[in-house]
Amino acid sequence: MTLQPYKLSFITVNYNGLEDTRAFLARIENITFSFSYEVIVIDNGSRQDEYALLKAEFPFITGCYSSANLGFAGGNNIGIRMSQGEFLYFLNNDTLLPLEADTQITEMLFFLEQHHEVGGITPKIRYMDPPDMIQFAGCTPLTAITLRNKQIGYQEMELGQYEQNSEIPYLHGAAMLIPRRVVQHIGLMPEEFFLYYEELDWCYRINRHYSLFYYAGALVYHKESASTGIDSPFKTYYLTRNRLLFAYRNRVGMTRILSLFYLVLVANTSKMCSFILNGKWKHVFSIFSGTRAAFKLFKST
Known part of the structure; x- marks a missing residue:
């Protein structure tokens, strides 16, 4: 993983999520960024090769179709290996960047460049529906034994109450901006988990050497429902x-x-x-x- 031409690599994993990923890519396509970037889409074992469909519609993307579902970590690790950016922005395919994303991401990149002790940041995350409801504005540490904690701002209405950057124990898996140098030092995401807790485990490894931050000046919208999720x-x-x-x-x-x-x-x-x-x-x-x-x-x- 040597440093390559792009300033930023957007990395997203698709799994039978064609419409969400289309919307995700269309938003990126409609934003004029002031930095060089690439967009990597990994189709992680969808029923059909959705990467090929997306590539035909959005020629600027790179990526691949994996015939096997390698899990959240496995799919992202393929993206990491393919990436060329100095910074890696992991975004769920059911997220949308705001129209002001160029300014916001530029500020986040500057923050990371000025603070080499920081190993990663997560922006404020709000739900798509309702769009003024917060999903993530930081978090408290997990308790030592019960592994319980609080997600700050969860399902609160946006009133400007979380406008200060704060150090946090882990990043939110829906939106993580991490310097390549940190990944080179720490290693890839742990694939043993397959689904759930992999980004938490990865962040704990990162946090042994670097601090992690909630970045209040940037925003991502998440389509995940604010109501009860699928119980399977x-x-x-x-x-x-x-x-x-x-x-x-x-x-x-x-x-x-x-x-x-x-x-x-x-x-x-x-x-x-x-x-x-x-x-x-x-x-x-x-x-x-x-x-x-x-x-x-x-x-x-």
Whole structure:
């Protein structure tokens, strides 16, 4: 990963999300940027080669179609290997940049150039619907044992209350701007997680050497619903497995033991009881299988 001509590489991963990615690319195409950039789209095992369709419509993009779904980290890692930018801007394909993105990104790049101790920043994230509702304006640290924390500004209406940059323990996976030099130092995203917790684990690795910041002067809109998300056994499995895997990888000694005991005996048990009461037996099985899979992964971590 040597330094190449572009100032910035936009990297996004598409998975059966053609319409969202079209909108994402159309917005980039309609903004005149004052810096050199490239746009990398990785189609991560969609049912059809959506990269080819997008390339025909947006010739300025580069990327590829992966016949296998490599997960969030795996798809982004392909993008990292293909990228040539000095800075890497990881954006979910269901995000939209604001029309003022040129000024905002230029300011973020300047911030990173002036602060080499900073390893990455996340802008303010607001929902697309409603557009004045905040999704992310920073976060508090995870507690040592329960892995709980608070996402600052979550589902609050925008009133200008979070206009100061602040140091945070991790970046939001929907929008992460990271210098290439940091990726060269820390390494690629951990692919063991496949889905959920991978960017959190990556940020913890980065945070051992660099600080991370919420950047209040920039904005990204996220199409993720502000209402209750899709509740699937697939999601339950990976959340269960990866929460345990994250605790094992990022806690040590007695703190690790207590965290694992809490997650298995308290958090998982509580969730299983809730699923049983609601007759969601597939979710109960997902917690069992996710827990078993996590302990198998401990041996190889």
